[in-house]
Every structure is written in C-alpha cells, then in structure tokens.
Amino acid sequence: xxxxxxxxxxxxxxxxxxxxxxxxxxxxxxxxxxxxxxxxxxxxxxxxxxxxxxxxxxxxxxxxxxxxxxxxxxxxxxxxxxxxxxxxxxxxxxxxxxxxxxxxxxxxxxxxxxxxxxxxxxxxxxxxxxxxxxxxxxxxxxxxxxxxxxxxxxxxxxxxxxxxxxxxxxxxxxxxxxxxxxxxxxxxxxxxxxxxxxxxxxxxxxxxxxxxxxxxxxxxxxxxxxxxxxxxxx
Numbered sequence: 001x002x003x004x005x006x007x008x009x010x011x012x013x014x015x016x017x018x019x020x021x022x023x024x025x026x027x028x029x030x031x032x033x034x035x036x037x038x039x040x041x042x043x044x045x046x047x048x049x050x051x052x053x054x055x056x057x058x059x060x061x062x063x064x065x066x067x068x069x070x071x072x073x074x075x076x077x078x079x080x081x082x083x084x085x086x087x088x089x090x091x092x093x094x095x096x097x098x099x100x101x102x103x104x105x106x107x108x109x110x111x112x113x114x115x116x117x118x119x120x121x122x123x124x125x126x127x128x129x130x131x132x133x134x135x136x137x138x139x140x141x142x143x144x145x146x147x148x149x150x151x152x153x154x155x156x157x158x159x160x161x162x163x164x165x166x167x168x169x170x171x172x173x174x175x176x177x178x179x180x181x182x183x184x185x186x187x188x189x190x191x192x193x194x195x196x197x198x199x200x201x202x203x204x205x206x207x208x209x210x211x212x213x214x215x216x217x218x219x220x221x222x223x224x225x226x227x228x229x230x231x232x233x234x
Contacts (some may be wrong), residue, residue: 032067039063041055048077053116075196082170082194082217110230122209126171128153130217132229134197161200164192164219164227168199171221175203177231178216185210207233 032038039060049062060178064070064211130151170193177185190203201219212233220226 014016030066030068030071032069035067035069036064038067038070041073045077048081078194079196085170086193095158104182123157125157125204126154126160127161128158129143129161129163130229130231133166135229136164150232150233152234155212155233156212157206157208157229158204160188160203160205162190162203162217162219164199166198168192169221170194170199173201173219175201176218177205177206177207177210178218178228179213184215 188203188205192201217229
C-alpha cells in the first residue's frame with residue numbers, strides 16, 4: 001500500500017508493522033516485566049507524533065511490536081492524541097454552528113410556498129465493513145508477496161466502515177472503487193481515526209449499479225500515493 005516520506009520522517013508504512021502484531025498477542029506473548037531494552041517515553045512520543053527520524057526507527061518499531069509495556073504506552077498516547085484532535089474539531093464545529101445561528105437570526109423571515117415533492121420509495125442503506133487492518137503496509141505500485149483473502153461485501157447503498165492498516169495516520173481520505181484502473185462509482189470522502197483497536201474510516205457510497213465481481217478500493221489522503229485494496233462485490 002502507498003505511503004510517503006516528509007521532511008526525512010520514516011514512512012508510515014514502517015510504523016504499521018508493529019501495530020499488526022499488537023493487541024492481545026503482544027499482551028499475552030510479550031509481557032517483558034523487566035523492561036529489557038525498552039526506549040524512554042520521549043522516543044515513543046516522537047513515533048506517535050511522527051517526528052522520529054533516527055536511523056534506529058525500524059529497530060525501535062520492532063521492539064515496541066514485541067513488548068507489551070511499550071505497546072500499551074504507545075496505544076495510550078495514540079488515544080490521547082486522537083482525543084485532542086477530536087476536541088479541537090468539536091470546538092470548531094460548535095463555533096461554526098453558533099455563527100450560522102446568528103446569521104440565520106439576522107436574515108428577514110420570508111414565507112415560502114410548499115413545492116410539490118415527488119415521492120420515491122427509499123432504498124435500504126446497508127451497513128458493511130471492509131477489514132484491511134492485517135494487510136502489509138506496501139505501496140500501491142508494489143504487489144504483496146502473500147496478500148490475505150479479498151473481503152466481500154454486498155452491492156447497494158452502503159454505510160461502509162473501512163479498517164485501514166493499523167498505523168495509518170488520522171485524517172481525511174478519498175475513497176474510490178475501480179475496475180480495470182478506472183473509477184466505476186462516485187468518489188466518497190471520510191475521516192479516519194483511531195478507535196483503540198484499529199484505524200477506522202467511514203464513508204457512504206452507492207454500489208447498486210455495479211455488477212458482481214472483483215474490484216479495487218483506492219484510498220488516498222491529499223497528494224500522497226494511493227493505497228489499493230481488492231474487494232469482491234456480491
């Protein structure tokens with residue numbers, strides 16, 4: 001899957017390797033109560049904030065991936081970072097809402113006539129999940145050596161949850177469904193955030209008109225490389 005390097009910071013794809021091994025497996029198999037070889041808290045914080053540019057980055061990532069105390073420290077710091085971002089976004093939304101209400105109250109009341117509305121039976125919105133959290137963090141222009149099985153979802157109007165490879169950074173992402181390299185459905189935009197176990201991206205999309213078969217899900221943030229994942233529509 002795709003990733004980029006900015007200002008000599010190691011690629012996010014490297015960071016994803018250790019979170020793939022995290023969770024219960026790390027807690028149960030790698031307790032490390034003596035804290036042998038553990039980095040200091042500042043080093044873990046620089047990884048969370050993506051400011052770590054040392055040549056030892058990959059060795060530090062490998063240690064955290066196999067050390068329960070270090071993984072718990074990383075996960076806690078990641079959750080706190082996500083909460084701070086969510087709080088800032090909530091304050092911004094509240095400010096915009098208040099400004100909108102003030103502007104609306106300042107506008108004169110103009111009576112409006114009810115326009116005829118064509119009644120249409122709404123199509124059911126289906127909840128679906130695509131789990132790519134265990135996929136290796138390789139770029140889109142490099143095929144995976146041992147890719148997992150392609151997930152399957154039903155066609156229709158979807159409230160879609162996409163679990164990205166763990167370690168993907170929070171932010172806005174554009175999602176497109178491709179066939180033979182070209183888009184076959186309108187692009188959708190969603191926000192990815194860490195929910196404590198995975199990096200979750202939620203979008204709404206309509207795949208009703210697509211034929212059953214194999215497609216590609218393209219996920220991209222800004223001008224970074226696209227991450228490409230397979231999917232089977234049923």
